[in-house]
Amino acid sequence: MRYVIIGTSAAGLAAAETIRQRDRQGGITLISDEPHLPYSRPLLTYLLGREVDAEKIFLKSHDYFDRWGFEPRLGAPVLKVKPESREVHLEGGETVLYDKLLIASGASPRLLGIPGEDLAGVYTLRNLADVENLEKGLPPGGSVAIVGAGAVGLKAAEALIRRGNRVTLLEAESRPLPHLLDQTAAGLLHQVLTSLGVESHFGVRPVGLMEKKGRLNGLLLDNDNTVTADAVIIAVGVRPRNEFLAGTGLDRPEGIPVSPFMETGHRHIFAAGDCACAPHFLTGEPAAYRIWPAAVAQGEIAGANMTGAGRRYDGILPRNSISLKGVKIIAGGLLEPDGKDGEVFNELDRSRGHYRRLVFQNGCLVGVTLAGPKAADAGIYFQIMARKVPVKDLPVDIRSAAFHPGKLWA
Numbered sequence: 001m002r003y004v005i006i007g008t009s010a011a012g013l014a015a016a017e018t019i020r021q022r023d024r025q026g027g028i029t030l031i032s033d034e035p036h037l038p039y040s041r042p043l044l045t046y047l048l049g050r051e052v053d054a055e056k057i058f059l060k061s062h063d064y065f066d067r068w069g070f071e072p073r074l075g076a077p078v079l080k081v082k083p084e085s086r087e088v089h090l091e092g093g094e095t096v097l098y099d100k101l102l103i104a105s106g107a108s109p110r111l112l113g114i115p116g117e118d119l120a121g122v123y124t125l126r127n128l129a130d131v132e133n134l135e136k137g138l139p140p141g142g143s144v145a146i147v148g149a150g151a152v153g154l155k156a157a158e159a160l161i162r163r164g165n166r167v168t169l170l171e172a173e174s175r176p177l178p179h180l181l182d183q184t185a186a187g188l189l190h191q192v193l194t195s196l197g198v199e200s201h202f203g204v205r206p207v208g209l210m211e212k213k214g215r216l217n218g219l220l221l222d223n224d225n226t227v228t229a230d231a232v233i234i235a236v237g238v239r240p241r242n243e244f245l246a247g248t249g250l251d252r253p254e255g256i257p258v259s260p261f262m263e264t265g266h267r268h269i270f271a272a273g274d275c276a277c278a279p280h281f282l283t284g285e286p287a288a289y290r291i292w293p294a295a296v297a298q299g300e301i302a303g304a305n306m307t308g309a310g311r312r313y314d315g316i317l318p319r320n321s322i323s324l325k326g327v328k329i330i331a332g333g334l335l336e337p338d339g340k341d342g343e344v345f346n347e348l349d350r351s352r353g354h355y356r357r358l359v360f361q362n363g364c365l366v367g368v369t370l371a372g373p374k375a376a377d378a379g380i381y382f383q384i385m386a387r388k389v390p391v392k393d394l395p396v397d398i399r400s401a402a403f404h405p406g407k408l409w410a
């Protein structure tokens with residue numbers, strides 16, 4: 001059996017190792033356009049902020065591919081997949097044949113589509129090469145504008161403050177992490193950003209990037225204001241990497257649609273990770289999770305099923321956490337109830353920086369946000385959500401201010 005996997009990151013590696021555990025003989029080819037050994041993308045901002053050394057971000061050692069009996073093709077961009085002849089075409093002319101193919105090609109940063117994005121001094125932050133470019137190009141102590149107050153933009157802001165840069169954060173919505181946090185939790189986060197020295201502007205969009213002598217020197221905003229900056233990082237989200245699937249019907253803008261078995265609409269082709277659209281744990285609707293643990297979980301299922309296991313993926317509970325200046329915020333599940341039978345419970349203690357927000361749907365806990373000291377209790381709320389138990393059946397009222405996780409399933 002010839003297994004071919006496009007992508008050597010969270011999803012691709014999880015799949016490859018699962019296949020090898022189940023099939024000792026099959027050939028497994030791992031393809032990546034990146035030349036490096038596999039590394040941790042979540043550690044990139046820590047590398048940028050000089051909190052970790054470069055060698056610490058690598059997940060595997062030099063003998064990894066040999067030990068697992070994998071055939072790597074690193075620094076080898078895939079140009080085309082031809083499902084009818086089961087071929088993968090690489091830049092440079094090589095054609096790799098497969099019996100089973102996994103697409104684990106991840107995502108790439110979305111751009112703004114405004115004039116000036118090709119100027120020197122304009123960056124994105126997705127790959128190790130992006131951090132290397134920022135290392136080379138960022139003026140020490142210079143001013144950096146970050147467009148997008150999502151998780152990557154916020155982590156980049158903290159890293160740059162650590163490096164001694166001045167940071168301006170620009171966000172089109174009215175608050176940071178607008179898709180994960182409600183106004184109150186986002187307000188707490190905004191306070192932390194301000195105390196870090198980040199200048200934040202909400203409800204604004206850049207409409208043009210300004211240049212001086214061929215380099216970026218500022219941004220023009222849709223409210224006619226300008227922001228001067230020596231560099232800009234565009235962090236407005238990602239789009240699935242599926243350009244090499246043109247003509248197959250799999251290159252959908254929202255991601256490659258997959259069944260609960262991680263199969264695409266083409267026989268013998270599976271997809272997993274940030275490039276895929278798999279069922280959401282709570283809603284069952286197709287969703288792009290775009291977090292590392294989901295990519296690993298999907299990769300494991302895809303790998304097992306490529307060897308014929310028939311395992312089902314029911315989604316994992318989406319969970320995000322951000323920790324800035326020692327203040328931790330954890331959010332997971334749904335931000336708002338998804339229908340008529342919904343209810344939201346809020347508890348805020350401003351003096352202690354403590355916030356607890358619980359979202360209920362049809363009597364079950366479906367969303368949680370915890371900020372401050374109570375974030376340490378997140379595990380128990382995620383267990384309640386994962387078990388999908390009606391809260392009335394729990395031995396204690398989780399809404400009560402006196403609720404303590406130790407009282408549940410102690």
Ligand SMILES: Cc1cc2nc3c(=O)[nH]c(=O)nc-3n(C[C@H](O)[C@H](O)[C@H](O)COP(=O)(O)OP(=O)(O)OC[C@H]3O[C@@H](n4cnc5c(N)ncnc54)[C@H](O)[C@@H]3O)c2cc1C
Pocket residue numbers: 006007008009010011012031032033034041042043044045076077078079104105106107125126127152155241244272273274275290291292293295
């Ligand atoms: C800065 C940053 C911080 C993050 N922090 C967190 C975090 O704290 N927690 C968390 O859960 N998630 C985090 N994420 C998200 C997480 O990294 C992704 O969800 C995860 O990497 C997805 O894994 P993947 O295997 O699907 O794809 P990717 O990691 O994107 O890997 C896909 C691989 O396929 C390769 N590839 C793509 N197209 C081709 C082609 N045509 N030919 C050859 N190779 C190709 C790519 O170059 C890449 O190496 C972060 C992401 C970033 C960028």
